Amino acid sequence: MLWKLLVQYLRPHRRLLIAVVIFQLAQSIASLYLPTLNADIIDEGVAKGDTGYILGTGSIMLLITLLQISCSVTAVYFGAKAAMGMGRDLRGAIFTRVGEFSEQEVTRFGAPSLITRSTNDVQQVQQLVLMSCTLMVAAPMLSIGGVIMAIRQDVQLSWLIAVSVPVLLVAVGLIVTRMVPLFRKMQVRIDTVNRVLREQLAGIRVVRAFVREGMETERFASANQDVTEMALRAGRLMALMFPVVMLVLNISSVAVIWFGSFRIDDGSMQVGTLIAFLSYLMQILMSVMMATFMAVMIPRASVSADRIGEVLATESSVTPPLNPVTSTAGRGELELLDVGFAYPGAEQPVLSGISFQARAGQTTAIIGSTGAGKTTLVNLLPRLFDASSGSVRIDGVDVRELHPDLLWGHIGLVPQKPYLFSGTVRSNLLYGKPDASEEELWQALAIAQAQDFVEQMDGGLDAPISQGGTNVSGGQRQRLAIARALVKQPELYIFDDSFSSLDTATDARLRQALKRHTSGATMVIIAQRVSSIADAEQILVLDDGRLVARGTHDELLETSETYREIVSSQLAAEEAA
Known part of the structure; x- marks a missing residue:
């Protein structure tokens, strides 16, 4: 060698x-x-x-x-x-x-x-x-x-x-x-x-x-x-x-x-x-x-x-297509058909038989206990992993057939552990859209409920950010990561438990602002708190890698025992009723 x-x-x-x-x-x-x-x-x-x-x-x-x-x-x-x-x-x-x-x-x-x-x-x-x-x-x-x-x-x-x-x-x-x-x-x-x-x-x-x-x-x-x-x-x-x-x-x-x-x-x-x-x-x-x-x-x-x-x-297990699709309808609609995933050498699959659709202009929430496979499911959408079976489709095209730049251009991902790069607030926000105007940056910060603390930082948009964002709090780091995705203005937003460090009031204001700003986009939210997804048009309940229930908040309270257990563990009995 x-x-x-x-x-x-x-x-x-x-x-x-x-x-x-x-x-x-x-x-x-x-x-x-x-x-x-x-x-x-x-x-x-x-x-x-x-x-x-x-x-x-x-x-x-x-x-x-x-x-x-x-x-x-x-x-x-x-x-x-x-x-x-x-x-x-x-x-x-x-x-x-x-x-x-x-x-x-x-x-x-x-x-x-x-x-x-x-x-x-x-x-x-x-x-x-x-x-x-x-x-x-x-x-x-x-x-x-x-x-x-x-x-x-x-x-x-x-x-x-x-x-x-x-x-x-x-x-x-x-x-x-x-x-x-x-x-x-x-x-x-x-x-x-x-x-x-x-x-x-x-x-x-x-x-x-x-x-x-x-x-x-x-x-x-x-x-x-x-x-x-x-x-x-x-x-x-x-x-x-x-x-x-x-x-x-x-x-x-x-x-x-x-x-x-x-x-x-x-x-x-x-x-x-x-x-x-x-x-x-x-x-x-x-x-x-x-x-x-x-x-x-x-x-x-x-x-x-x-x-x-x-x-x-070492060749990547996620290989680019030989004849990639270079254009789609541009709506960001998501569809999973009998998707399964297993890590190499694992005895049991992490996901099995997952099928659902996420429509443009609607919010699809995914909830489940720890280890249910929520984050793994999210990682399949931008092809961080490839599904072991089934098909993940965006605008009717299998993600394995899309040109990688086109696929990632459709998606705005806010990961479970938000990461900021060393530089400034501005350089982090421009990561998804280098030519964004200052007005667009402030608009994204306002929607993400980050405008107030950024204005108070020494330098505003040019305030320094250390590696990993360690010089800001966990909640501020999450809001800056959300603003970075909003600046990109994708057709498909994926929030992987991205509101966990926010207080209830900030969470509510942020979700209301998101709903107004992303009314035409497809929203997929992974959450642990029921309050963050109660108003979603579609809630998917994962349990042990399987989709066990789907519906609105009220429908699931009536039909899904697993969902009721999650709700009852978080809310008082009178709130759950």
């Missing part, structure tokens, strides 16, 4: 990579030529006392060194540019794919894991590319070129290269093979740390309300310790690698000097040649060491690439 990702996402940056190879090649040639010049200075200049030769050759070595530095800097620059570009493209690809996921895929991966994969995992692959451009490209050039140049200096000492290089490769290989599973476990444990931290930050009020700071501290400490232990185990192996490399390098150096001294003594080798051979051996072994440094990064990057590839290879 690592190789596949690199080939796919580095292809647009191939010109930069070609430039890296060219400059690294020039740098390598310069590095390979310098020991030979140094040997010439020793054997020809120093031995014969030729100062002119020493200065001339030394000047050439200085120019080559400057060229080497320039090529190295340029190669690193282009390599960094290619790595950063690949990281940007990879993060964009993950974001796009996650944006296509249904709730099912998001739940399967989990938000903390998806965040880790698009940040830490991408960074590991990006770092590998950067180090490859600066080290890995030069390593084979220097090692191969070093072998050739060393043999040119003295063939009889070349057996030292044939011994030291395989010994180094075997030693490093044994270490690296033990590091791969450790890195895989470490990435999973980083996911756990992110999950625990995310839960604690999101649920800080609950933690403090129940005085559980100590327990949460211990839970995070446990997850943090797991990551630390795994990192230490991998770090110990990594720490072992470089002493092994240096041991082989130093022993090889001693061997060259030992055996080379005998050849110098018998006159078959000069001192400069020995020093040049030693320099080439060091270049070869340093190249192998650079490769081993890359070998340390490859296992972790490979694990990260597998995790990234898993996200990119």
Whole structure:
């Protein structure tokens, strides 16, 4: 998977990579030529006392060194540019794919894991590319070129290269093979740390309300310790690698000097040649060491690439139609025909045999006990999930055949847990209709009973909203979410228990304003409070995933025992009568 990702996402940056190879090649040639010049200075200049030769050759070595530095800097620059570009493209690809996921895929991966994969995992692959451009490209050039140049200096000492290089490769290989599973476990444990931290930050009020700071501290400490232990185990192996490399390098150096001294003594080798051979051996072994440094990064990057590839290879269970319908009657009328839904692997379906119609200009309310399947039913309408059986239709067209933009353009959804984005009141209201006028924004706020508190906020429409809307109360957050849907002016409104944080008086005023403003639209309201839906033209009663009754409030009081139980649990006996 690592190789596949690199080939796919580095292809647009191939010109930069070609430039890296060219400059690294020039740098390598310069590095390979310098020991030979140094040997010439020793054997020809120093031995014969030729100062002119020493200065001339030394000047050439200085120019080559400057060229080497320039090529190295340029190669690193282009390599960094290619790595950063690949990281940007990879993060964009993950974001796009996650944006296509249904709730099912998001739940399967989990938000903390998806965040880790698009940040830490991408960074590991990006770092590998950067180090490859600066080290890995030069390593084979220097090692191969070093072998050739060393043999040119003295063939009889070349057996030292044939011994030291395989010994180094075997030693490093044994270490690296033990590091791969450790890195895989470490990435999973980083996911756990992110999950625990995310839960604690999101649920800080609950933690403090129940005085559980100590327990949460211990839970995070446990997850943090797991990551630390795994990192230490991998770090110990990594720490072992470089002493092994240096041991082989130093022993090889001693061997060259030992055996080379005998050849110098018998006159078959000069001192400069020995020093040049030693320099080439060091270049070869340093190249192998650079490769081993890359070998340390490859296992972790490979694990990260597998995790990234898993996200990119996952197809959404909600697939767009091949030949989408691009226009409808535009009334927003809703019809469900024998709809059923079951989560993958579940023994029992969440919904079974749901059939009803919601007409334009009417309010259809859905009520039921906790766990009856109300929110799951709502999620089927905008295709957050696809029905396992049956058909969900808008204006007579199955939602699976509608173009996604057309489908979502028809629907104004206010979820059970309203979410506001960081920015301002204005930016949140414009989310559904970017070209809405200021008059439309204030009108939506007035209908949602949010105008008064927005006017009192510092900045009005430009008042800041923190991530998730945490700087406003739960009721204000709900009303802003309702206003956001109203600005969009869709044909079908879906309110998923969207009035739960409102007091009774505000709830009543809001429902009256909604009825006047959305008289021509289809309204679907999920509610827990009977008072919020008592005036609906059609009330559907769900129980254990089945539609057990339908009718008006008065009709259901007479015909449905389940509805009467819900009403009696909320209202006094005289109100229920």
